[in-house]
Amino acid sequence: MTPPTSDTDVRAAIARELPGVRADLERLIRIPGIAFPGFDHNELDRSAEATAALLRGCGLAVEIVRAGGQPAVIGRRPGPPGAPTVLLYAHHDVQPTGDTALWDSDPFTPTERNGRLYARGAADDKAGIMVHVAALRALGPDLPVGVVVFVEGEEEYGSESLEPLLAAHRETLAADVIVIADSGNWDIGVPALTTSLRGIVNCFVEVRVLESAVHSGMFGGPIPDALTVLSRxxxxxxxxxxDVAVEGLTATAAAPLDLPGERLRREAGVVGGLEFIGTGRLVDRLWTKPSVAVLGIDAPSTEGAPNALVPAARAKINLRLAPGQDPKAAYAALCAHLERHAPWGVRPTVTLEQDGAPCVIDARGPVYDAVRAAFRSAWDGVDPVDIGVGGSIPFIATFQEMFPDAAILVTGVEDPQSAAHGPNESLHLAEFHRACLAEALLLHALRPAAAAAPQPASSATPGT
Structure with a gap:
């Protein structure tokens, strides 16, 4: 197979490889690798082995590694002299499906409808793995850069073993450029580079007002129930x-993009006449201001609830942090707020579940110029935009700390209709094609300057 020598060649190579990439993506999707407790973790071994086989097929030396958690896959292939090394990241684990009755087809049977492939992990993040595989297959045995592929096995469950893995394999994973294929684009037909993500603090707050439940008629009045206390x-x-009312939390300004309210309503599935909360531009509220959500409450069910004062109640609080906010300081501010605002002398108990740092990426320089040019070419002349993400990928800050000189590119295959983490998650197949092409074009563009320069015509004289 002749190696691609031009962007036109790269396009043709991606088109040639795409059917096989699609078939392998579907095979990978069928493996239900979920790192949460209560699921069969043997499936994660299967998905790691399947990922390893895909990378070996691309000519990489591959090993499956662990650091006390689920299996990760590392593949490596050195480049020619003088070539940069590019680390390609994705993850092979997926979110639980939730109530399968809410899905229009089996979550682990990839099903195409109207140009989209529906299945758990189709977008987040099995397609991220296959974008890397597509680029490697297209560029073939004469890959112009060194490549390290790192595919994690427990990203959806918090990446607890990621930092030990990075520390244990730091030399192997060291790279000049890091491509993290776990984000998304601004819209269908509009590529994006993610340059900021919010951080996260998850905690439990519990209030107790009684040693045990007591008769609501005999004692109700002077004594509040725990649910009323927790609600206040x-x-x-x-x-x-x-707006979030916790003192000590910071906010910044998002990229100069306009998000119409009707688009947000449609993408989120807002019902009825619900009004948006908070102030400022919608992109600020989504990407660069703190947000608070209640994820769950432990309390008696309404079905069969007795006429008794509830003695204790607990809620799980999710706090998203603006880029630049220290998660430890944010947690301290949240604790102080809850203690200060607990009504009627109640002393709440707050317990941290997890935290993760936000990140900001300074997306300037030749590598960022190259990825924007690759996006522009793959999306047929559409200029990419820089976006923030309201969600959190805390390990990006870990990559920034461990590899401070690397250019970090956060890319992805998701679009506003992908429904990652929800029922009917899906992948837009035309956008997937463009993402594969963009990464191949990027790797081709990062080849050493000598290899990128046109070769002079031969000066040999015939017949001498």
Whole structure:
């Protein structure tokens, strides 16, 4: 197979490889690798082995590694002299499906409808793995750069073993450029580079008012029930406008993009006449201002609830942090707020579940110029935009700390209709094609300057 020598060649190579890439993506999707407790973790071994086989087929030396958690896959192939090394990241684990009755087809049977492939992991992040595989297959045995592929096995469950893995394999993973294929694009037909993500603090807050439940008629009146106390405490987390009311949290300004309210309503599935909360531009509220959500409450079910004062109640609080906010300081501020605003002398107990740092990427320089040019070419002349993401990928900050000189590119295959983590997750197949092409074009563009320069015509004289 002749190696691609031009962007036109790269396009043709991606088109040639795409049917096989699609078939392998579907095979990978069928493996239900979920790192959460209560699921069969043997499936994660299967998905790691399947990923390893895909990388070996691309000519990489591959090993499956662990650091106390689920299996990760590392593949490596050195480049020619003078070539940069590019680390390609994705993850092979997926979110639980939730209630399968909410899915229109089996979550682990990839099903195409109207140009989209529906299945758990189709977008997040089995397609991320296959974008890397597509680029490697297209560029073939004469890959112009060194490549390290790192595919994690527990990203959806918090990446607890990621930092030990990075530390244990730091030399192997060291790279000049890091491509993290776990984000998305601004819209169908509009590519994006993610340059900021919010951080996260998850904690539990518990209130107790009684040693045990007591008769609501005999004792109700002077003694509040725990659910009423917890409700008032939760309500204190927002002001009247709906902005987060916790002192000590920071906010910044997002990229100069306009997100129409109707688009947000449609993408989120907002029902009825619900009004948005908070102030400022929608992109600021989504990407660069803190947000608070209540993820769950432990309390008696309404079905069969007795006429008794509830003695204790607990809520799980999710706090998203603006880029630049220290998660430890944010947790301390949240604890102080909950203690200060607990009503009627109640002393809440707050327990941290997890935290993760936000990140900001300074996306300037020749590598970022190259990826934007690759996006522009793959999307047929559409200029890419820089976006923020309201969600959190805390390990990006870990990559920044461990590899401070590397250019970090956060890319992805998701679009506003992908429904990652929800029922009917899907991948837009035409956008997947463009993402594969863009990564191949990027790797081709990063080849050493000598290899990129046109070769002079031969000066040999015939017949001498």
């Amino acid at each position: 405490l939760i309500a204190s987390l927002h002001d009247e406008a709906g």
